[in-house]
Amino acid sequence: MPKPVILAVDDDISVLEAVIQDLRRQYGANYRILRAGSGQAALDTCTQLQQRGDAVALFLSDQRMPGMTGVEFLEKAQDLYPDAKRALLTAYADTEAAIKAINTARINYYLTKPWDPPEEKLYPVLDDLLENWKEDYKPPFEGLRVIGPRWSLNDYQVRDFLSRNQIPYVWLDPEKSDEAVQLLERFRLDDHKLPAVLFPDGTSLVQPSQTQLAERIGLRTQAQKEFYDLVIVGGGPAGLAAAVYGASEGLKALVIEPEAPGGQAGSSSRIENYLGFPSGLSGADLARRAYAQASRFGAEFLTQRATGIRSESNYHFIKLADGREVSCHVALIAVGVNYRKLDIPGLDQFTGAGVYYGAAQAEAISCRNEDVYIVGGANSAGQAAMHFSKYAHKVTMLVRSSLEKSMSKYLIDQIAATSNIEVRTGTEIKEVQGNGRLECIKVGSPKGEIVCSASSLFIFIGAAPQTDWLPETVMRDPNGFVLSGPDLQIESKMPKIWKESRSPYLLETSTPGIFVAGDVRHGSVKRAASAVGEGSISVQFMHQYLARF
The missing domain is CATH 3.40.30.10 (Glutaredoxin)
Incomplete structure (x- = not known):
């Protein structure tokens, strides 16, 4: 197969030549670098490439060109290559037009001229765009x-x-x-x-x-060492952030995650209110970036489940599902939460056979042209609804109260503007039925009950922490969320468990040297950005703890 194409477009020959040289130096080994001196010439090239079945990874176009502006070209190129990434080169005076083009032409990024040095101002942006393109690109399959x-x-x-x-x-x-x-x-x-x-x-x-x-598939299931400075239990945003900051500051860090980096956030189809990503990013993309970043700093990842933790002489020992143990100076509990299960007749027998907890992106394409039902009214449910609307004939959201109580305004607006999404408020699932797989659901509302044909039901309700594996010395609230820092002071059991002369550090649990971050923490804000923040700052308090020895 020929290499994917990067097509640069500019009517100024000297600028175009400079762009081509920079592109070839960085990407020539893996991509074919092509040029065009006008928007129309670029469209003609695209037509020829499409006829040959060649792939285009990236369009990089100047804005100010006679006959056809860069934005106009990128809009037309989108029809020929909808999956290609699109970047605009602009003069400083054209910045406002470029920002508008992010919405109108679905441009992925804009760069101002000049872009020297390219190592700082050009390559990092294009690297990200090309990495994102490769995620969705499907060459002839050999896997x-x-x-x-x-x-x-x-x-x-x-x-x-x-x-x-x-x-x-x-x-x-x-x-x-x-x-x-x-x-x-x-x-x-x-x-x-x-x-x-x-x-x-x-x-x-x-x-x-x-x-x-x-x-x-090449994931590590046994730890390389028996002892680490820091062991992080859970690979969601909080755990990944702690791994990045801990490893970058010289701590030997191990992340224990039984499923995949990203946690619950990793299954989000689109996160659009995360700082620094104006076009949004998927949870999988966020997890991929964080995993690569933490690995680059030397953090180790282990595909295992933690089943217990004990403390002895200022050391902590985490027991794994295979019976082994790893020890550490400090530990971070960042296991996140799972979606609560619905307690309705017939549900358990259809789990995985039409009933799914979470976004289940593996099922999205399978739902093409079907009617999909989503239970829940928070951001995760809204993101899933938008994702499934691209494939399903119709998406129906079943919400007990209203979206305004728990969903971000941008998502509410997107859902309202999507023609094949229906929101039914004041409704809840009463029963599910089927023969070997889900076939219909009974939905209740103040107006009565109705039975709807359904092949796929996705559930996004509440947050259930999985903390039964923790010892009694790690205190939790009545719902199982882990207490830490100032929240420990209000517990009458605290003086009996806490033996230190100092007060617990912020994010430190009732066991000295064991910290908590993210959704599993009592009182946390259930957002990816806040989990990243907690995971990051937890490392600061770990250093304060370690400095005492």
Whole structure:
């Protein structure tokens, strides 16, 4: 396959030549760098590339060109290559037009001229755009194949695990795909024992456990060391932020995460109010960036589940699901929360067979042209509704009260402007029914109950902390959220547990040297940005704790 294309457009030959030289120096090894002296010439080039089936990764166009401005070209190029990233080169005086173009032409970024030095002003921006493009780009596939029926919990769990760890794969349903049947015969696999994961080297895994799958796709399941300065339990935004700041400041850091970096936020289809990303970013993209950043500083990641923690002589020992232990000076609890389960008749039997907790992005394409129901009225539910609206025939949000109580205004506006999203307030699920998979739901409202045909139901209600594995010495509130800092002072048990002469540090739990950050903390703000903030500042208090020894 030919390399993907980066197309630079400028009517000023000297400027165009300078752009081409900078692009070739940085990206020539992996991309074909093409040029055009006008918007129309660039469109002609795009038409030829499209006819040959070539991919375009990035358009980089000057704004001030005769006959067709850069914004006009990028708008027309979007019709030919809707997935290509679009960047505008502008003079300082054109900044206002460039900002408007972010919305009108869906431009991803604008750069002001001159861009010297490119190492600081050009390459970092284009690196991000190209990395984002590569996430969605699908060259001829040579990777993993997952064979399994759609309405199977095990099949869903395998696909969700691969998706959240950003491992490319092709999913084949043997009930709909002749290729799946042929592959099962070629690999001599029993179609009654699915899912099966087929690897490029000709090997396969049948009904794999999460640990088996993690090992095969290259995730670390055993710690490299027995002792770390800092062990972080949970790889959501708070844990990732702590890993970045801890590792960058010289702490040997280990992140223990049983599923995938990003936590609950990692499954968000679009976060548009995160500082520094005017066009928004997906939770998976945020997790990918943070994981790469923490790894670059030397943080280690472990795909395991923590099952216990004990403290002895100023050291902490975290027990893992495989029976091993790792020890540390300081620990951070950042396990986040899970969505609460609905307690209604018939629900459990359809989990993974039409009923899903969270965004379940592995299911989005499967819902193409179907009617999807979403339960919940917070930001996560709104982000999921917007995501599924791109695939589903109709998305219906079932909300007990109103969106205004728990959803950001920008999301409410987007939902109102999306024609295939319906919001039903004052409603709740009463019952689910089906034969082997979800087929219909009973919805109750003040006007009465109705039965609706439904193949997919996604649930986003409340926050349930998973803290049963913690010892009694780590105090929690009645709902299971971990108490820390000043919140500990109001507990009558505090004097009995806390043996230190000092007061607990902010974000320090009732066990000295064990800290908490993110959604699992009592009183936290359930937003990705606040979790990142808590994870970051927790490292400061860890240093204060360590300085005492």
